[in-house]
Amino acid sequence: MMTEITIQPRKRFAQHWLLSEKALKKIVQAAELSQSDRILEIGPGKGALTDRLLPLAAAVLGVEIDRDLCQKLVKKFGRVENFLLLQGDILSLDLETSLAQFPAFQNPNKVVANIPYNITGPILERLLGTISQPLTDTYDSIVLLLQKEVADRICARQNSKAFSSLSVKIQYLAKCEFICDVPAKAFYPPPKVDSAVIRLRPQLIEPRANNPKQMEMLVKLGFASKRKMLRNNLKAVVERDRLSELLEKLRVNPQSRAEDLSVQEWVALANSLEQFLYSGNKVQEKATEVD
Ligand code: SAH
Secondary structure (H helix, E strand, C coil): CCCCCCCCCCCHHHEECCCCCHHHHHHHCCCCCCCCCCHHHHECCCCHHHHHHHCCCCCCEEEECHHHHHHHHHHHCCCCCEEEECCCCCCCHHHHHHHCHHHHHCCCCCEEECHHHHHHHHHHHHEECCCCCCCCCCCCCEEEEEEEEHHHHHCCCCCCCCCHCCCCCCCCHHHEEEEEHHHHHHHECCCCEEEEEEEECCCCCCCCCCCCCHHHHHHHCCCCCCEEHHHHCCCCCHHHHHHHHHHHHHCCCCCEEECCCCCHHHHHHHHHHHHHHHHHHHHHHHHHHHH
């Protein structure tokens, strides 16, 4: 008797197969697909989501790291014309070069994926860039199934417990929408954590930071110790009294903590601080001249 070779989910690639019809439907709906869309799917796995995407889009490009799964996927979708599979690591693969001979799959305009949770941060950075090096002329939308705790942080509003440096970073780079919760039991094997679907639309917030590098540094420092007031977290960069003045000018309570400021207020603070530091430097220059 022949036994079918089944592939055991691999922990090191964070493999959890999404089985819930309801969750799969929600993800597809959130992507608002049209027949002209070219989709990038990160980690198609055994192809549950791929199967639903293929009939609704012009092209689906799957990037899967696991060689055994790639063989399975080729068996399953090898003959489907609008499917292309690249075996490799989404974090290091050079898509442009790999796709040189496949014009129909170049420049995907949407990302739809149930991502491996162990590399969520690097995937977000790969798709959106960073505050100092944003990538915004990329995708119309990015629909991701990820860890609920991370989804909550990405979509959090100011003054809420989940509002963190990740909220500021991602909301600076994209419009973020929480779509729905997905319980752990929707997967096999169930992950240790609950999950959620989010939609991101890459787009820089307005007004922008005049000095994005500095804004990045400021956000990192500001959230370093969440229980402390901002003026204490930032005292290495700007004197407490001076920061209180700047915050008052922005109509922000000088006793605020990092999570009390909206993303716009963070930008405003970074911009006003830049002017302050700049004039501070000038003062120093003058001082040396006098010396
Ligand atoms: N989309 C499938 C599988 C999700 S699990 C489903 O919904 O059922 C995450 C998938 O990402 C796995 O198939 C895993 O092999 C793949 N993966 C993990 N790390 C990867 C990486 N660095 N690059 C590309 N794919 C990766």
